[in-house]
Every structure is written in C-alpha cells, then in structure tokens.
Amino acid sequence: MNATLQIPLDIPNIRLLSSRNGERGELILEVESHLNTTKCRHCGKAIIEFHGYDRPIQLRHLPIFERVVLIEIRPKRYRCRHCEGDPTTTQKLDWYDPNSPHTRAFERWLLKMLANSTVIDVTRRCEIGYDAVEGVLNRWIKTQVQWSDFKHLHTLGIDEISLKKGHKHYVAIITTLDDDDHPQILAVLSDRLKETVVNFLNGIPEHLKASVRRVCSDMHEGYAHAIKETLPHAELVIDRFHVAHYYHREVDQFRKQALADLKETVTPETYQACKGTMWLFRRHYWSLTGEQLQQLATLLLLSPPLQQAWLLRHELTLWFEQQQTKTEALQKLQHWKEKVRLSGLTCFDKFINLLATWQDGITNYFNDRHTSGFVEGLNNKLKVIKRRCYGLFDPKRLTDSA
Ligand SMILES: [Zn+2]
Known part of the structure; x- marks a missing residue:
C-alpha cells in the first residue's frame, strides 16, 4: 500500500x-x-x-x-x-526572520511548549540545542507585539521559564487564549520582575486592556502586584498545577521522613519494599493497577500518619477536579483544613500558610473553569476507584489475596 x-x-x-x-x-x-x-x-x-x-x-x-x-x-x-x-x-x-534559523511558526510552537515545561525538557522533546532555545527567547524578547492581530485579550497567562545557563535566571512568557481556547504567544519578557510585567501590561492598547477578564499565573508576588496595579478589573487565577506541585512536594518530604523512621523498626526486606514505592506514592491512585496499590499498601499500612497524608493529598486533587462554585470550593477547603488540623499532621503547614495569601486566587479557578468531557468522565471514574481504594485498607482483603 x-x-x-x-x-x-x-x-x-x-x-x-x-x-x-x-x-x-x-x-x-x-x-x-x-x-x-x-x-x-x-x-x-x-x-x-x-x-x-x-x-x-x-x-x-x-x-x-x-x-x-x-x-x-x-x-x-x-x-x-x-x-x-x-x-x-x-x-x-x-x-x-532573516536572523533566525527557524520559521516563526516553529518558534511560536516552541514557546508554547516552553510555557508548560522546562528548557531542558523542550530541548529533548524537540531535538533542539539549549542555545537555539535561548536564541528563540532572546529574539522574542526584542519582538514588538502586533496588537492589531488581537481582537480581545479575555484571558492572559504568565508562565516563567528558568534558565540554567546565561546571565538571566528567568524569563516570562505571556500568552492569551484565542476564541478556540488555544494559547497564542504574545510576548517574552526578559525577567519576571514586577516592573517588567507592569511595563508590558501598561503597553497594551487601552481597548485590549479593558477586555482582560482574568490573568492566570503562578504564586509569584511580583505578578500579583503588577496585575493589581495595571489591570484592577481583572481576576487573578492561580494555576492549579503550580498549587498541586507545591503540596505534592510537601507530602513527599513527609514520605521521606516516615521512611527514615520505619528503617529503625522494620526488617531490611520490608524497608526495601517500602523504599521501592516512591513513584507509586507520588502518583494518583486511580492511575495505579491493583497490584501496584497493594505494593503501596505495604508502606501505607506501616505508617498510619503517612496513609492519612496520602489520602488528604488526594482529597485536594479531587477538590480541584470537582464541578463546584467558588463559594462551595471555599467551604470544602475549610473543611479540609479542619481535617488536617484534627489529624495532627504538620506536612501541610506550609501549604496552609500559602493559602492564607493565595486562597482567593486559587479558588478563582472555579469561577470560570472550562467544563470538558474529559473532566466529567474523570469524576465518574473517581467514584468507582474511590470505593476500590477504601477496600485497600481493609485488612481482610489483603489477606484474601495474599
Ligand atoms: Zn531604492
């Protein structure tokens, strides 16, 4: 053929x-x-x-x-x-651009990938050198935005990229969503300082500035202040994946500590088995097979506080997945914080402190989140797996299958 x-x-x-x-x-x-x-x-x-x-x-x-x-x-x-x-x-x-070894379409594509990733990751996935990526960023830093290409800027996104090489440490990529919700690159800023972001936002023509409804970013104070100052009518929405990254990291620290404590009390074989579950522990339980869940249970049954932290971490993920209003989300978050307090766990302390500053921006996510078939399907899947997961901690089930 x-x-x-x-x-x-x-x-x-x-x-x-x-x-x-x-x-x-x-x-x-x-x-x-x-x-x-x-x-x-x-x-x-x-x-x-x-x-x-x-x-x-x-x-x-x-x-x-x-x-x-x-x-x-x-x-x-x-x-x-x-x-x-x-x-x-x-x-x-x-x-x-005669000074670039790439077409503009390629550079825009690369920048979109960078907005959700790291430079190293993109160099690997796109088979391109680090210097070439830096070259793209530097060219785009100097590029003026063609404002006439945009009819509105309902949603803006600020993503930062950390650079390991060169003099700069961070650059910021500014994107907007087109009418089909596809991200479009607006500009690359030379750093992530508040003044730089303010200058850029102030340079947006007035009619486009007035069209901005929300700005999505991570929890960086410079961005929050810049947005408040230049776009007072726009809502700050904290990117949920940055939030998730934060609490996942904290719980993972706790796992390391719990594992170190176990080393003193269990046999070397059991310790090795527990140690081998790092990746299983980090993943969402609905992506684990029954066998993997059982492996993980070895660790979680030996450390009830870790089991509790693991469940509370999943509750946060489920909280993000739920279809709910901001008010409902805030109520549930309050309830979650109360559970953490009663558990006596300290591994969420830093995250709860973070909420004191960013809770409003984090829950703004629920104001206009896009409902998609994917999320609907996931919610149903969660209900089923949640049942299965609770069975995991039923000792009878474990002996049955042993
Ligand atoms: Zn001439």
Whole structure:
C-alpha cells in the first residue's frame, strides 16, 4: 500500500519544489516564494526587477509526524532603479526572520511548549540545542507585539521559564487564549520582575486592556502586584498545577521522613519494599493497577500518619477536579483544613500558610473553569476507584489475596 497525505505547511505564498531526506533523517522541503516584489532597503519603494537568487538557507519548521522538518529556500533578490548605484535587496517574507534559523511558526510552537515545561525538557522533546532555545527567547524578547492581530485579550497567562545557563535566571512568557481556547504567544519578557510585567501590561492598547477578564499565573508576588496595579478589573487565577506541585512536594518530604523512621523498626526486606514505592506514592491512585496499590499498601499500612497524608493529598486533587462554585470550593477547603488540623499532621503547614495569601486566587479557578468531557468522565471514574481504594485498607482483603 502506498498512501499519500496532503499536509498544509501553513506558510503563505510559497510553492513546494521538492522534498528529500536529510542525513539525520530529517525531512527537507525545498520551497520557493511566489511573491514577485520586495521593498528597497534604501528608499523603501516597492521594487520588482528580479536580480537573482541568494544561496539556499534552511529553516527549522513544525515537525511532521514527529520528524524534524527543514524548509529550504533560496531568497530572491531585487534591484532598485530609483536609488543611485542600482542596489539590490533580498526579499523579506513575513513567515521567517532573516536572523533566525527557524520559521516563526516553529518558534511560536516552541514557546508554547516552553510555557508548560522546562528548557531542558523542550530541548529533548524537540531535538533542539539549549542555545537555539535561548536564541528563540532572546529574539522574542526584542519582538514588538502586533496588537492589531488581537481582537480581545479575555484571558492572559504568565508562565516563567528558568534558565540554567546565561546571565538571566528567568524569563516570562505571556500568552492569551484565542476564541478556540488555544494559547497564542504574545510576548517574552526578559525577567519576571514586577516592573517588567507592569511595563508590558501598561503597553497594551487601552481597548485590549479593558477586555482582560482574568490573568492566570503562578504564586509569584511580583505578578500579583503588577496585575493589581495595571489591570484592577481583572481576576487573578492561580494555576492549579503550580498549587498541586507545591503540596505534592510537601507530602513527599513527609514520605521521606516516615521512611527514615520505619528503617529503625522494620526488617531490611520490608524497608526495601517500602523504599521501592516512591513513584507509586507520588502518583494518583486511580492511575495505579491493583497490584501496584497493594505494593503501596505495604508502606501505607506501616505508617498510619503517612496513609492519612496520602489520602488528604488526594482529597485536594479531587477538590480541584470537582464541578463546584467558588463559594462551595471555599467551604470544602475549610473543611479540609479542619481535617488536617484534627489529624495532627504538620506536612501541610506550609501549604496552609500559602493559602492564607493565595486562597482567593486559587479558588478563582472555579469561577470560570472550562467544563470538558474529559473532566466529567474523570469524576465518574473517581467514584468507582474511590470505593476500590477504601477496600485497600481493609485488612481482610489483603489477606484474601495474599
Ligand atoms: Zn531604492
């Protein structure tokens, strides 16, 4: 069978001339611009006298079926008869920057990945070097936003990326959601300082500024203050995954401590078995198989406080998954805090302190969360697994299957 697929390249005004495989398995697509004009770099007039082709350049483009794609183009050159000496100018095309080894579409794609990940992660997943990623960030820091491309900015997102190399430690990526809820890159800020964010937000044209309803960010005071100052009518929504990351880390610290305590009281074999459950402990119980749950039970049955912390951690996750109003969410959170207090556990202390500052922003998530089929389905799944999970701590069940 020899099936052929048509894939749109999403690049305007080009013609595909040929395609071939590169030495490293990449797909090289040779294209030509079919625009027949450019602006003279001296006088700015439109010029149409074709002078010749430059040497071919290769630009990294969006992958096709996870294959690296390079667009190869020989830029066209035009001659100006208005200027003295008849100088020539290379044709400028708006889908790539002559100073970048990537198409703009590729850079936007990369930035979107970065907004939800780390640089190291993205270098691996996209088969791209660290310096190339930094190059993209630096180019975008200097890029002016084309505000006319946006009709509204109902939702803004601020994500920060930490850089291990170079002089900067953090850059911030500003995104907005389009009408289909797909993130679009607005800008990359050179750092995450309050002044930098304020400057950027103040630079948004008034009519777009007025359209901002909510800004999603992590728990960084600089952002919160910048938003309050420049967009007083907008709601701050704390990204739930940052919140989850925080309490997961705290509970994980507690697991380490509980494990160290167990070392003194159990046999070396049991200790090794408990130690081996680190990944199972970190995961949500609904993603564990029955066998994995039993492995984990070895640890949890030996340490009742850890079992309680593990359940309370899951309650927070379920709390986020529930369809509820902000008021309901606040009530349930209060109830959860009370349970923690009664348990005598201290591993949630830092998180509860964090809530004192960020509770409002965290629960704003429930104001306009998007209901999706995925979440609905998950809720049903949870009910079933919750029942199964409680069976886990039934000693009879464990002896039955042993
Ligand atoms: Zn000219």
